[in-house]
Amino acid sequence: PDPAPIPAAGLRVLIVYESAELAKLPAAQSNVLYAKSVRDYLNSKCPAGPDGKTKEWRIWDKDVDTAGESKLWQDAMRRPRKGTPWVLISTGVGGYEGPLPATADETLALLKKYGG
8 A cells, every 4th residue: 555554664564363263263374473484583573662671563462452552563553454363564655455365375475565
């Protein structure tokens, strides 16, 4: 989308899922939420947040309480979604919002399209 889903420079990623529906997802897709390869990529490419430590990516249940999070993440969670699991990828100048890919490898390919 244009403008970027998250108006901040650098790669930021939000994956939203429904914990009550995890058992209904194909195993390969639910594994994306826990895949070391995905988390390692996000940790290497996303900038640190305001605390200087926490990387700017989140994997959250759709009902998570964001009251303790920055406005950036509160606003990201308010963006419309057509279902779960859903992924929002933003570079600050563009990005992607749509259904979470079916596998960790497909998710990594999508992330790399935006994050290099």
